[in-house]
Amino acid sequence: MPARNILVINCGSSSIKFALVNEAHSQFSLSGLAERLGSPDAVLHWQRGGEKDSLMIPGADHRAALSQLLPLVQGAAGGKLHGIGHRVVHGGERFTQAQRVDTSVLAAIRDTAPLAPLHNPANLQGIEAALKLFADLPQVVVFDTAFHQTLPEHAYRYALPEVLYREHGVRRYGFHGTSHRFVSHRAAQMSELSVGDSSWLSAHLGNGCSTCAIVDGQSRDTSMGLTPLEGLVMGTRSGDVDPNLHSHLARTLGWDLAQIDRMLNQDAGLLGLSGLSNDMRSLEQAREQGHAGATLAIEVFCYRLAKSLAAMSCALPRLDGLIFTGGIGENSPLIRSKTVAHLRLLGLALDKEANARCIRGVAGSIQAQGHPRVLVVPTNEERQIALDTLALL
Structure with a gap:
């Protein structure tokens, strides 16, 4: 089976960081950043091989930026894109591993937004835009918090009244889980x-x-x-x-x-x-x-x-x-x-x-x-x- 290509998307409130990852190659086939989205100065930067380029996309939102990115991705992937992976900052207690995107997962990300008001709504914007543009592709969300769901209770609980945890989810979640997981595996190797x-x-x-x-x-x-x-x-x-x-x-x-x-x-x-x-x-x-x-x-x-x-x-x-x-x-x-x-x-x-x-x-x-x-x-x-x-x- 030929090596597969995955587009990885990390959306901020006014930016999209992206990388096209081929499972057989250590270097990204394509990577870049769309920034200042929603403003007259919105711009898309990308690198493919040793070449760098930029395109002004005045006023573009997440969906418009992704639509400009689409032909670049298809070109770098040789027309063979196999899926999209989205970074989501906060998965709360519900998600202990990556999930295929469906309506229940989208609803859960939305419900968790009060725990990450700067990040989850922006992550959600990118997912919804990608679902419209890449409707035929399987899409997956990977949560920063998921790796830390193995913390024992004595490590994740605050010394606060029980009701704040049981009814409002006030506990320690942790972040950077994807990075800590990756480097610990590499360190072992x-x-x-x-x-x-x-x-x-x-x-x-x-x-x-x-x-x-x-x-x-x-x-x-x-x-x-x-x-x-x-x-x-x-x-x-x-x-x-x-x-x-x-x-x-x-x-x-x-x-x-x-x-x-x-x-x-x-x-x-x-x-x-x-x-x-x-x-x-x-x-x-x-x-x-x-x-x-x-x-x-x-x-x-x-x-x-x-x-x-x-x-x-x-x-x-x-x-x-x-x-x-x-x-x-x-x-x-x-x-x-x-x-x-x-x-x-x-x-x-x-x-x-x-x-x-x-x-x-x-x-x-x-x-x-x-x-x-x-x-x-x-x-x-x-x-x-x-x-x-x-x-x-």
Whole structure:
């Protein structure tokens, strides 16, 4: 049977990230981004092989952008597209694995929207647009939260009145599940260990960041919670703060909930600490030039990351390795070394040359000789979504 092609779609409120994945090839046949949708500046960018191109699509919505994308996809797939995989951020408690799209699945995604108001409605827009344009193709949804549905109750419950959980779903769900799952499988392969008999700490570090404890291929704890705000310091998100901060700011500054929510999600994290940028590359350059805010942001980021990884170790029977992934995790030797320096009690230490070598997609072991395994593993969420889609087909 010839290798199959899956189009992977990840829709934001004004964007569509896409990739055409062939099961036989590691590189994407086609990939790109439609951004600023709904505005006069809407544009479609794509890359095929080594060639990049762009097309202005003024005023285009999700459906119009996908219709412009359709001939590009058909061309790159040689007219043989076998299915579409959609990323959906929040599946609540109902979804523990990928699902074929049908009316009940669409209704459940809609019902879960209050738990992810910025993400699920946008994901749904993309699915509905694709269903109209690709009516004859099987379509599958893959949920960010599904991998974490194996958390034990003592890890996912908050210490809150029972009614909030039973009637309103207030619990820890976790995110980045597709990435944590993919890199833990790759780490096992790289280490010649069985996925079903291995224990990992995983750090997905990008503009959004989370840690995860993975035992025998299953998530046992993770740093994100009810929403993607809980846990680590991120690009513009605060991560953990005192739960009483909301009432303190309301009482002392007169801020309303919307203002506090916007600050914690959009003005905090690396950006808030540094007063400069949410981009770690910019902060590392500024740190070298003596910028105090950038230096502080990096120190806080690494210390909080190490604290979270140490806490995640409570869920492991043993440690087979620590995995760094995501844009920062894959490309910042500085962040990896500063984080590991805080984890001496776990016996971790890095080989300086190996650490420096693992950037720009280079995977590998970076631990010092005689110390527990530390791996840099590039993530590939699109490929994992395609694999999950193929498994259902």
